Amino acid sequence: MTKVITRFAPSPTGTLHIGGVRTALFNYVYAKQNDGLFLVRIEDTDKDRSTKEFEKNILDSLSSIGLSPDKEPINQSERNDIYVAAAEKIIASGKGYWCDCSKETLDEMRKDQEAAGKKPMYDGRSRNLGLERSENTVLRLATPEDGEIVVKDLIRGEVMFQNSELDDLILLRSDGTPTYHLCNVVDDYEQNVSTVIRGEDHLSNTPRQIHIQNALGYPSLEYAHLPLVLGPDKKRLSKRHAATSLEEYKAEGYLDSAILNTLGRLGWSKGDQEVFYMKDLIKNFNIHEVQKAGAIFDITKLDWLNSQHLSNLNLEDFKNHLIPFLEEISIDINDHFNTDALINAMKSSSNTLQGIATELRPYFLDVENYDQKAISKFIDDKGMQILNDLLDILSKLTQWDENNLDHALKSYQTENNYSVPQVNQPIRIALTGSTKSPSLGLTLYLVGQKNSLDRLTKLINSLS
């Protein structure tokens, strides 16, 4: 049995797209579970749209999320000779021909065909002209006119295409550069790729590429065409719908493992299991089980999975993941006197690391804004009285710990016959600006005595 080699072949015309990550993931997992190799190839034959910046973004993004290739990525732009040699081979074999149709001619032909209700395609008019290569000729593949091509797809089974539906595609442009189809086929062969796992949008390209393989005498490949990742309107996911770049999701505080989990679970499932780590995917993923229909990318599922992955992190790892997000808002985690207690108390306060970092602000920085609704609801004259009373009580407290604080609050509340929220909410507002926080004794402890007293004073002053 031949070694399984898969490849992810992005063109560097944009940052790494979340759909691309999924394609890369499936390629990666399929390779790993078959003890094979995962390769990356940069398809930068479009000089106008490809940039080095995008290429770097894609490569960095892939390795940052753990989908590193097993060999150094190759660039098609540096392999021109190889493609030209392949083209020469096709010319020599008589399976290609030169065509001098101008773009205008082609456009006109297409228009006529469309008007006649036909599929627009090159009609092969130059095929038997015996044209020589010249400045404005392109090399076309002489595609068989009869018969059919059967694409054996791991996900879709056998898909049949009539050769009569296919036109003679361009292999070499008039400037002599090779086109996508040629490069793609040649590189898959040169890189010993065994299995092509790519988006469904390439399914109808496949018979064309098989013809190139045949013309070149290459062995056939295994294919798997993945359903597309869609936006809520069922069109392929784009910037219109949501963030599409991997880096944006990472910047929002989604864990790599949660992103991969979400993407892996999009179009594939295993029993009732929802949480998968890479090792689970490698163990359980089965390409034959991949769904055929496109799947809508649902951010709420990502949110939930992120919270699951976050809660599976031990304290140390959690902290390390969180630190960059705190730094982002100029918070140094070491400025707190008990980070472990703080983080334990706050780790489920949001689904994302960025969200958690934001929730952590009051434990490092002064409160700038108060929830006005909460103030009007909880702080009336009696609320002011309570704030003043507690400022007094708390400033006299010698043992500033959770238990003591809870006791102090409780006895004040019962002695004065107040309800619990009546006492606690005003303090919460003073400490955090809102009514959201861990249990109050713990919150007071985490904010610290001096800060707590200062904030009580500040709120009292601002309201009197």
Next chain:
RNA sequence: GUCCCGUUCGUCUAGAGGCCUAGGACACCGGGUUUUCAUCCCGGCAACAGGGGUUCGACUCCCCUACGGGAUGCCA
């Protein structure tokens, strides 16, 4: 237009002819726990696109229609 692929709850999916009173998860709604928020627990809502076959029996097989997507580039 033509070719190709597809169609189960709002979303991701389970379902390989009787196990389906169509299961799970997310979301949503309700309840409980929590002094608040979040977590957590319990409960609820909610789908086989439509029509024909085949069969004793169809979500499952076949055909048609509808709808969606993709491809139809000297882009990849």
